[in-house]
Amino acid sequence: MCKEFLGSSVGRKAVVGVTGFILFGFVVVHTLGNLQIFLGRDPLNAYAYKLQSLPWLLWPARVFLLAVLLVHLWISLWLAVENRRARPTPYVFKDTVQATLASRTMVMTGLIILLFIVYHLLHFTFGATNPEFFHLTDAKGRHDVYAMVVLSYRNYWISGTYLLAMFFLCLHLSHGVSSIPQSLGWNDERWDPLFKWAGRAAALVIFMGNSSMPLAAVVGILK
Amino acid sequence: MNFRLKIWRQRSAEDRGRMAEYPVKDVSPDMSFLEMLDVLNEDLTQKGEEPLAFEHDCREGICGACSLMINGIAHGPERAATACQLHMRHFKDGDTLTVEPWRAKAFPVLRDLVVDRSALDRIVQAGGFISVNTGSAPEANGLLISKETSEKAMEAAACIGCGACVASCKNASAMLFTAAKVSHLALLPQGQPERAARVKKMIARMDEEGFGNCTNQYECEAVCPKEISVSFIARMNREYLKAQST
Ligand code: FES
Numbered sequence: 063m064c065k066e067f068l069g070s071s072v073g074r075k076a077v078v079g080v081t082g083f084i085l086f087g088f089v090v091v092h093t094l095g096n097l098q099i100f101l102g103r104d105p106l107n108a109y110a111y112k113l114q115s116l117p118w119l120l121w122p123a124r125v126f127l128l129a130v131l132l133v134h135l136w137i138s139l140w141l142a143v144e145n146r147r148a149r150p151t152p153y154v155f156k157d158t159v160q161a162t163l164a165s166r167t168m169v170m171t172g173l174i175i176l177l178f179i180v181y182h183l184l185h186f187t188f189g190a191t192n193p194e195f196f197h198l199t200d201a202k203g204r205h206d207v208y209a210m211v212v213l214s215y216r217n218y219w220i221s222g223t224y225l226l227a228m229f230f231l232c233l234h235l236s237h238g239v240s241s242i243p244q245s246l247g248w249n250d251e252r253w254d255p256l257f258k259w260a261g262r263a264a265a266l267v268i269f270m271g272n273s274s275m276p277l278a279a280v281v282g283i284l285k
Numbered sequence: 286m287n288f289r290l291k292i293w294r295q296r297s298a299e300d301r302g303r304m305a306e307y308p309v310k311d312v313s314p315d316m317s318f319l320e321m322l323d324v325l326n327e328d329l330t331q332k333g334e335e336p337l338a339f340e341h342d343c344r345e346g347i348c349g350a351c352s353l354m355i356n357g358i359a360h361g362p363e364r365a366a367t368a369c370q371l372h373m374r375h376f377k378d379g380d381t382l383t384v385e386p387w388r389a390k391a392f393p394v395l396r397d398l399v400v401d402r403s404a405l406d407r408i409v410q411a412g413g414f415i416s417v418n419t420g421s422a423p424e425a426n427g428l429l430i431s432k433e434t435s436e437k438a439m440e441a442a443a444c445i446g447c448g449a450c451v452a453s454c455k456n457a458s459a460m461l462f463t464a465a466k467v468s469h470l471a472l473l474p475q476g477q478p479e480r481a482a483r484v485k486k487m488i489a490r491m492d493e494e495g496f497g498n499c500t501n502q503y504e505c506e507a508v509c510p511k512e513i514s515v516s517f518i519a520r521m522n523r524e525y526l527k528a529q530s531t
Contacts, residue, residue, distance in 0.1 A: 071460070071498040072488055072525045141498045145456035148390050148497030154291075154304055155383035157357025161455060161502035168500065241501040244515070247523025251516045 071144075074137050079245035081134035082238050086264075088127055089231070093271045099284065100274075103208040107200050110207040135176065142169050164237035171234040178227035185220075186210065192220075215279030224276045228269050235265035286312045286373060289381045290325065292337060295394055302394065304383075314374035318361060319344060319351060321373055322384075338397040346370040346510060349445030352452070353398060354385040359449035359508040367447060367510040387452035391459070391494045402448050404494040405462055409446075411490035412483035413466040415475045428474050441469035443511040450505035450513075456497030461505040463491045464521035465513050471524050481528035488525055 067073035098106045113120055158166070181191070189196030195213045198206040215221045240261025243249040249257060278284045288309050295302030309325050316324070319341050326336040342350040351368040355361035361371040376382065384398065392400040430438075442465070450461035467484050470476030476483070499518060506515045 066485075066489075067529055069492070070488055070525070071458075071492050071496075072522050073529065075498060076522065076526055141500075145458075145497040145500070148457035148495060149388050150390050151388050153354060153357060153385055153388055154293075155354075155357040155385065158455075159358060159453070159504055159507035161504050165500060165502040166455065237501070244501050244519050245522060247519050247521075247526055249516055249519035251514055254516060 068137075071141070074141055075245040076247075077137050078134060078141070079242045081130045081137070083242050084130050085127070085134060086235065086239055086242075089235070089268055090264075093268055096275060097271055099208060099211060100278070103200060103206070106208045106211075107202075107204045107206060111204045114205070131179075135172070138169070138172065162237060164233045168234060168237060171230045174230045175227065175234055178223075178230070181223070182227075185214065211275065212279045212284045215276040215284075218280070221276035221280050225273050228272045231272075232265045232269035235268060236262045239264050286314055286376070286378045288312060288321070288373075288376065288379070291381060291383045292398070293385045293394075294337070294397055295386075296335075296396065298393055298395055312373050314372065316373050317344065317369055318353065318355065318371045318373065319369045338395075338399050340399050341369060344369040347445060349447035349510075352387050352400065352402070352447055352449070354383075354387060354452055356383050359387070359453040360447075360510055364507075365510055365512050367445075370510070387448050389448075389451050389457035389496065391457070391496050392448065392451065400448075402446070404496070405446050405448060405451075405459065407494065408459065408463055408487055408490045409466055412479065412486035413470065415470060416479065417475070430473065434472055438469045438472040441465040441472070441513065441517050444509075444513055445511060447510060449508045449510065451496060453504040453508040454497065454499070455502055455504060456500055458499045458505075459491050459494070459496040460499040460518050460521070461509065461513060461515065463487055464515075464517040467521045467524055468517045471520070480524070481531060484521065484524040484528050488521075 068077070095109060098109050164171070184190040185192060192210075192214055195210040198209045200206040200208070215224070238261070240258045242261075243253065243257045275284070290307045290309055291304050292307065293302060294305045307325055307329075309321060309328070312321050312324060319339070322337060322339055329336045340350045340352055342348040344351070346367045346369060349367070351360075353360065353368040355368065355371070360366060360368045361375070363371045363375050386392075386394050386398045387400045387402075389400075391404040392402055394400050444462060444465035446462065448459075448462070451457055451459045454461075467487055470483065471480050501515075503515050506513065
């Protein structure tokens with residue numbers, strides 16, 4: 063059954079939808095967690111400390127999310143390769159009636175986000191790109207996440223990279239989130255406009271939430 | 286009205302094909318797009334050139350034979366109309382019109398603008414039917430179907446199988462076509478016995494034919510001459526996922 067399901071277009075689309083939904087869920091939780099930076103140094107560092115002190119929760123979650131990400135990537139690329147092959151001769155005159163820019167650039171925005179994830183992990187999780195901000199500790203002797211983030215974002219190159227990545231993430235989510243109910247077969251004519259706008263609104267909220275942090279650091283709201 | 290046509294010419298399935306340019310003069314704005322091509326063909330025949338091959342039959346928007354990509358849009362710029370129902374008044378005098386055949390791996394070009402769309406027939410043969418003994422027509426009120434359901438089924442059944450959905454899809458996917466065929470039978474009581482098997486077989490066939498996969502861009506819905514909604518694709522997905530989980 064699994065082979066038939068994964069061999070079929072509709073089955074694979076459903077897998078992309080479910081994995082996309084999980085990844086979107088992670089992005090929401092991750093954003094909310096990070097926004098605690100606006101509460102100040104202590105709450106953010108305490109939150110990070112709390113997460114680090116729960117390895118039995120942290121590591122399974124990381125492995126699970128990585129697996130979900132890889133499945134999402136693998137199945138989407140498989141579908142995309144088939145889609146290219148389905149039209150070997152392109153049209154001479156190309157036109158688009160209603161397909162959005164976001165929907166036409168999903169592969170590209172997805173791959174950019176992948177690159178960003180690698181950088182983001184090197185930057186904040188492994189401390190490889192800016193070790194000078196990574197080994198700071200706060201008054202209570204905890205890893206000073208607050209200082210690491212704020213000092214990093216003061217660098218225009220770093221905050222610029224994050225803002226750009228969030229733009230691509232927003233574009234990807236605006237089509238991706240609205241597509242989930244369609245691919246999983248929950249959509250119908252009545253709900254379609256709601257799902258479409260809810261997906262776009264969610265993408266925009268994520269964008270605003272995440273870009274508020276580098277922007278706040280750049281203009282000096284976060285010190 | 287006068288136009289400059291850029292048209293795909295291809296002698297046979299083996300020929301590589303190329304774009305050719307032709308002027309057409311004195312076209313009446315009330316002519317249909319196909320009648321304009323008739324004018325061109327008469328001109329070509331008189332000059333001793335090979336006339337252009339394009340498909341047509343009813344010329345009133347019900348058979349789905351006409352299949353032209355006009356300036357990058359399947360069936361041309363008019364919404365909810367086939368190319369045979371598209372009138373030249375929708376264009377400006379002096380326009381350049383690019384006319385191409387449907388492009389998809391599953392739709393090989395046979396000649397000029399004519400493609401082989403039998404892949405769609407094979408999808409229907411895989412399951413787009415109900416198995417009942419034929420005989421005298423059953424009593425009309427024997428099976429009660431609500432107005433809402435019958436109308437929904439009719440909306441899906443309006444599909445004329447022209448293939449514009451495939452042609453316009455960025456991925457050359459046949460999901461709107463297949464969804465329409467799956468849905469109109471899944472909605473009606475006559476379609477129930479084979480409901481789960483049907484959707485599985487039709488989707489398997491659709492995939493085998495080399496169509497692409499829907500990425501929810503909805504170009505198909507925009508060009509469908511019968512305005513079939515993409516909500517039928519969601520319905521087909523639902524039918525398929527249900528059929529797989531039982
Ligand atoms: S010729 Fe029949 S629909 Fe156009």
